[in-house]
Amino acid sequence: MSMRSQIYEWNGLAPSSSTGNFTSANAGRATSIFIGGFGNNITKPAETTATEFVVIEDIACTPTLPATSTAATLSANYRGQLEGFTPGNGLLGPRAFVQVRINTTDYFLDPDNVANDGIPGSASPYPRSLDFQPSFNLYPDVYVLPGQVWDILFTGYNNGSWGATTGADLYAFTKYTLYDGPDALIANKLLEMGISINPGNVDWYKRSLLSAQGM
Amino acid sequence: MSMRSQVYEWSNLASSGNSTLRRTTSDVPVTIPKDREIDIFIGGYGNNITKPAETTATQFIVIEDIACSPWLGGSVQIRINTTDYFQNPDVTRQRGIPGLASPYPRGSPSSVAVAGTALDYSVDNLLKSFDLYPDVYVLPGQVFQILYSINTAMNGTTTEVVAAFVKYTLYDGPDALIANKLLELGVTINPNNVDWYKRSLIEQQTRAAMAPANGGA
Numbered sequence: 507m508s509m510r511s512q513i514y515e516w517n518g519l520a521p522s523s524s525t526g527n528f529t530s531a532n533a534g535r536a537t538s539i540f541i542g543g544f545g546n547n548i549t550k551p552a553e554t555t556a557t558e559f560v561v562i563e564d565i566a567c568t569p570t571l572p573a574t575s576t577a578a579t580l581s582a583n584y585r586g587q588l589e590g591f592t593p594g595n596g597l598l599g600p601r602a603f604v605q606v607r608i609n610t611t612d613y614f615l616d617p618d619n620v621a622n623d624g625i626p627g628s629a630s631p632y633p634r635s636l637d638f639q640p641s642f643n644l645y646p647d648v649y650v651l652p653g654q655v656w657d658i659l660f661t662g663y664n665n666g667s668w669g670a671t672t673g674a675d676l677y678a679f680t681k682y683t684l685y686d687g688p689d690a691l692i693a694n695k696l697l698e699m700g701i702s703i704n705p706g707n708v709d710w711y712k713r714s715l716l717s718a719q720g721m
Numbered sequence: 722m723s724m725r726s727q728v729y730e731w732s733n734l735a736s737s738g739n740s741t742l743r744r745t746t747s748d749v750p751v752t753i754p755k756d757r758e759i760d761i762f763i764g765g766y767g768n769n770i771t772k773p774a775e776t777t778a779t780q781f782i783v784i785e786d787i788a789c790s791p792w793l794g795g796s797v798q799i800r801i802n803t804t805d806y807f808q809n810p811d812v813t814r815q816r817g818i819p820g821l822a823s824p825y826p827r828g829s830p831s832s833v834a835v836a837g838t839a840l841d842y843s844v845d846n847l848l849k850s851f852d853l854y855p856d857v858y859v860l861p862g863q864v865f866q867i868l869y870s871i872n873t874a875m876n877g878t879t880t881e882v883v884a885a886f887v888k889y890t891l892y893d894g895p896d897a898l899i900a901n902k903l904l905e906l907g908v909t910i911n912p913n914n915v916d917w918y919k920r921s922l923i924e925q926q927t928r929a930a931m932a933p934a935n936g937g938a
Contacts, residue, residue: 533746534744534745534746569826570826571826571829571833572732572790572833572881572882572883572884573833573840573842573881573882574750574833574834574835574840574876574879574880574881574882575749575750575879575880575881575882584840584842595734595748595749595750596734596749596750596880596881596882597734597882598840601744613725614725614727614728615725615727615891616729616770617727617729617762617770617774617775618762618770618771618772618774620770620771622729623744625728626728626730626886628730628825628826628884628886629728629730629825629826629886629888631826635828636828636846637828637829637846638826638827638828638829639826639827639828639848640827641786641788641825641826641827641886641888642726642728642888643726644726645726645912646724646725646726646890646912663744663745663746663748664746665746665747699919699920699923700916700919700920700923701916701920702912702913702916
């Protein structure tokens with residue numbers, strides 16, 4: 507099991523008293539979905555060891571629908587997954603973004619080369635539904651090399667009442683493949699060769715080695 | 722990280738005045754005029770960036786998708802330097818791709834309004850009728866704009882929130898040089914083909930290194 511498909515789902519509702527619920531009071535601040543102190547967290551920062559290689563293949567978060575400036579005073583909410591959100595600032599939803607950070611470098615930039623908030627949930631929604639379908643595909647994938655620290659940062663800007671107190675779920679999601687041991691070495695070799703790192707190409711490299719040995 | 726997938730999302734939300742450089746929690750909708758093309762990067766409405774979108778001498782951009790809110794007759798146009806990409810069959814100007822053809826978010830209703838104290842939206846879920854293929858190339862040193870326009874006036878008292886979206890891949894450094902080479906060769910520029918070109922170079926170098934060892938054969 508040296509190539510493993512992995513996912514991590516973050517929910518703003520805290521599973522225990524160890525962390526707090528993520529609410530609109532935390533709006534405007536980039537928060538790590540791994541160790542940010544809100545919702546479900548893990549025990550230490552996400553990082554690769556010397557024998558690991560991670561390929562991030564998808565990131566997504568709760569979407570938002572633009573509405574009208576009077577949405578905050580409206581009595582009716584939107585359908586589907588945004589049903590629990592109380593509208594604010596003309597928006598239905600958290601106006602959320604997710605950014606990938608490798609060590610100290612943010613992956614997504616504005617055209618003026620300034621780091622931005624990342625991928626909007628409206629472009630890469632989680633969960634996907636008829637109401638919200640993806641406009642964004644993380645391709646090429648993002649590589650986390652051995653020894654690097656990586657993070658997924660969630661930022662929501664809508665200051666309407668949302669989060670745990672309203673029963674509205676707030677999600678972020680990442681899908682990645684973890685290459686470990688010999689497969690991580692092969693992943694490094696593929697990187698040197700300019701070949702995309704995916705399970706198919708790692709298997710192809712293994713078969714090439716075996717054929718070179720006459721097997 | 723010299724090939725990077727990037728997105729830019731614009732909406733008519735600003736904290737003070739008509740535009741803002743950073744999103745804040747106090748952003749509110751601003752009214753945008755109808756029948757005027759607004760640059761989503763530096764147009765002076767909603768969230769903007771610090772300077773026009775342009776590529777340096779070592780950058781190459783491939784625009785892969787554009788979309789916008791379908792209501793109010795919203796459309797998006799791409800302008801490279803001073804040339805509009807989408808034009809009418811008689812080679813006259815047009816407003817670009819309608820939000821009804823390329824909606825953002827995908828699956829959103831075709832109209833959003835207020836009826837009394839209730840949010841009134843159509844019950845449809847719009848899907849895209851348009852796919853930006855072939856992609857649009859922004860060569861090194863070029864300026865590009867994404868222009869958003871509406872043809873129905875916003876309601877002054879219940880200002881509608883609208884958004885536009887662009888997805889592109891930024892090739893930087895050596896990968897931008899390869900992108901230029903692929904352009905010369907007439908090969909589509911995408912991450913797969915850039916990787917293919919790199920592998921070809923490596924194979925050529927390997928063969929060249931092996932040739933003297935084989936007596937030049």
